Structure formats: C-alpha cells, structure tokens
Amino acid sequence: xxxxxxxxxxxxxxxxxxxxxxxxxxxxxxxxxxxxxxxxxxxxxxxxxxxxxxxxxxxxxxxxxxxxxxxxxxxxxxxxxxxxxxxxxxxxxxxxxxxxxxxxxxxxxxxxxxxxxxxxxxxxxxxxxxxxxxxxxxxxxxxxxxxxxxxxxxxxxxxxxxxxxxxxxxxxxxxxxxxxxxxxxxxxxxxxxxxxxxxxxxxxxxxxxxxx
Amino acid sequence: xxxxxxxxxxxxxxxxxxxxxxxxxxxxxxxxxxxxxxxxxxxxxxxxxxxxxxxxxxxxxxxxxxxxxxxxxxxxxxxxxxxxxxxxxxxxxxxxxxxxxxxxxxxxxxxxxxxxxxxxxxxxxxxxxxxxxxxxxxxxxxxxxx
Numbered sequence: 001x002x003x004x005x006x007x008x009x010x011x012x013x014x015x016x017x018x019x020x021x022x023x024x025x026x027x028x029x030x031x032x033x034x035x036x037x038x039x040x041x042x043x044x045x046x047x048x049x050x051x052x053x054x055x056x057x058x059x060x061x062x063x064x065x066x067x068x069x070x071x072x073x074x075x076x077x078x079x080x081x082x083x084x085x086x087x088x089x090x091x092x093x094x095x096x097x098x099x100x101x102x103x104x105x106x107x108x109x110x111x112x113x114x115x116x117x118x119x120x121x122x123x124x125x126x127x128x129x130x131x132x133x134x135x136x137x138x139x140x141x142x143x144x145x146x147x148x149x150x151x152x153x154x155x156x157x158x159x160x161x162x163x164x165x166x167x168x169x170x171x172x173x174x175x176x177x178x179x180x181x182x183x184x185x186x187x188x189x190x191x192x193x194x195x196x197x198x199x200x201x202x203x204x205x206x207x208x209x210x211x212x
Numbered sequence: 213x214x215x216x217x218x219x220x221x222x223x224x225x226x227x228x229x230x231x232x233x234x235x236x237x238x239x240x241x242x243x244x245x246x247x248x249x250x251x252x253x254x255x256x257x258x259x260x261x262x263x264x265x266x267x268x269x270x271x272x273x274x275x276x277x278x279x280x281x282x283x284x285x286x287x288x289x290x291x292x293x294x295x296x297x298x299x300x301x302x303x304x305x306x307x308x309x310x311x312x313x314x315x316x317x318x319x320x321x322x323x324x325x326x327x328x329x330x331x332x333x334x335x336x337x338x339x340x341x342x343x344x345x346x347x348x349x350x351x352x353x354x355x356x357x358x
Contacts, residue, residue: 066222070279077287094286101220 002107008060009034012181014143014172015056017113017123018164019136023192024113024121027168028056029176030184041184050075052191053091053114058141059107067098067108087116092124092132100130109140115191143175143182150174173206218282224271310349
C-alpha cells in the first residue's frame with residue numbers, strides 16, 4: 001500500500017456510518033492536515049456519489065477525491081443506462097475495484113453508505129487494501145482506533161434515527177478528543193428514501209466527556 | 213498502441229524498467245545503433261535516472277483511455293469499448309510520407325485533443341523531427357529496398 005507523499009494533504013480522520021431501519025446515518029470530523037498544519041478545519045468528508053449514496057473519505061485527500069469522482073461519474077452513467085439509481089452495493093463494488101486495482105498507489109479508506117429501494121439502508125466499509133465488508137455500523141480513519149471499545153459497547157441492532165445520531169455524534173467527539181488528526185466540527189447526514197438531511201455540529205457544541 | 217486490457221489503473225504500476233528508456237538511436241533500416249548519427253552506444257544514457265513523474269505522464273493518456281473502456285464495459289457491456297477501439301483503429305492511418313510531419317484530425321477529434329491546447333501545439337513536436345532518413349523510409353514503404 002502506498003503511503004502519503006511528502007507534503008500531501010492527509011484526511012487523517014474519524015468517519016462513521018450506522019444503519020437503521022429505513023436509512024443510514026453518516027458522520028465525520030472536519031480536519032484536513034498537511035503535516036502539522038491544519039489545511040482545512042471545516043472539511044466536508046461526506047461526499048455524494050449519487051442522490052441517496054454517500055461516501056465518507058479517509059486517508060489521502062487527493063486519492064479519495066479522485067476515486068470518488070470516478071465513482072460519481074460511473075453512478076451517473078449507470079443510472080442513465082439502467083433507468084434507476086444504482087444500489088449502494090454497486091457503488092461500493094466500484095470503489096472496491098478501484099481501490100484494489102490501484103492498491104499500490106492509493107491510500108484511501110472509504111465507507112460507502114446510503115439508501116436504495118432493494119436493501120433500504122446499507123453500510124459498506126472498504127479498507128486500505130481494497131476489501132469490502134457490509135456491516136451494521138462502520139468506523140474508519142486514524143481516530144477510529146480510539147473508539148472501537150466505545151462503539152462495541154454502545155451499538156445495538158434496531159436503533160432509531162435519533163439514537164443513531166447520538167451514537168455517531170458521541171463516538172466521533174470521543175475520537176476527536178484523543179486523535180490529533182481529527183478535530184474541528186462534526187458533519188452528519190441522515191440518508192433515507194425521502195432525501196438527505198445534513199447536520200452541522202460546531203466545535204463549541206460537541207458532546208463533552210471526561211476531560212481529565 | 214492500445215492494448216486489449218481494460219483496466220481501472222489510475223497510475224502506471226512500478227515496474228522493473230523504472231528509469232530506463234529505449235533510446236531512439238537505432239539505424240532506421242538495419243536496426244543497430246547508428247553511430248554516424250547518434251554516436252557510440254552508451255549504457256549510462258540508458259540507466260540515468262529520469263524524473264519520477266516522466267513515466268507517469270507518458271502513460272497518462274493511455275491509462276485514461278483504458279479506464280474509460282473499463283467503465284464503459286461495466287456499464288454498457290463489452291460492445292461499447294470494442295466500438296471505441298474500432299473507431300480508433302480505423303482512423304489510425306499511416307502517414308503518406310513517412311517522416312514528414314503529419315496531422316491526424318480524426319484521431320484528434322476522437323481523443324478530444326481538438327478542444328485542448330497542449331505543449332505540442334505551441335512548441336512543436338519534440339521527437340523524431342530531425343534525422344529521419346526519408347529515402348530509406350520511402351524505400352521500405354514501397355518495398356524497393358536495395
């Protein structure tokens with residue numbers, strides 16, 4: 001797997017996606033760094049690849065943007081050809097093909113989540129090497145290592161939208177408190193059949209926990 | 213020119229031939245090193261380090277086309293990339309006078325270069341402008357080599 005080139009922008013980050021009955025909740029922090037300089041403190045890491053399919057990007061900013069552009073283009077072509085929106089699995093499979101074929105050149109950890117009419121809400125996690133996993137919830141990025149325990153202890157099947165939102169917000173806030181590459185604010189999105197609702201949580205309204 | 217591999221590669225993979233290039237110093241007719249025109253063969257010329265981006269840029273356009281073919285294959289089926297490749301093959305006509313600078317308008321339209329300005333457009337083609345043995349090339353083309 002490739003590593004970051006000197007001077008390359010790093011989306012060292014915390015990203016998360018959770019399924020619920022009827023859709024998904026996705027969230028990410030908003031920090032992009034080049035070295036120790038924070039290049040963007042209000043980054044939007046939740047990228048649309050189709051009307052009801054979003055991807056959360058982590059790793060190299062350039063690599064993930066390039067791959068997301070190609071998948072966005074592909075989803076548009078697919079929907080024109082087939083007359084309906086691609087399923088989340090189709091978009092995730094495209095990400096996986098790109099990440100695996102180019103695994104020696106890319107550093108991209110991506111979570112694909114969305115709603116489609118065949119499987120309702122789905123979350124797919126594509127790791128650095130290009131393996132794809134369907135999960136009930138997925139976390140990724142450098143900050144995710146600090147919250148595996150919290151997520152395992154808190155996640156339950158069959159949560160409501162608000163419970164999922166609270167879960168995502170708290171998990172990302174905890175990761176941001178411990179990971180130097182994650183910080184800023186939290187961006188959330190709720191994707192359902194009706195549409196995409198975006199929520200912005202500014203840095204002074206983050207949930208707080210033990211602060212030492 | 214265009215391989216039959218429809219690949220989703222974004223950049224060329226690292227290969228053993230990294231940094232070495234085939235030099236255009238061979239005789240047009242006999243294929244050996246042309247000492248009269250290019251000087252004695254030098255191994256140092258071949259293994260000297262090039263800029264790491266040089267190899268990427270040289271293959272960028274071809275890789276972009278292969279990616280388009282791969283995407284079209286997954287969306288529309290095998291026929292779509294085959295039609296694109298067929299069109300490219302059809303317009304790839306050999307220049308009437310080998311060695312003389314020639315333009316291929318149809319190829320430029322197909323590859324989208326008629327709408328872009330690139331280095332070649334205002335600096336002139338950098339390679340094989342000089343030292344083309346016009347007579348030997350025409351003899352080879354017409355099959356009347358001596």
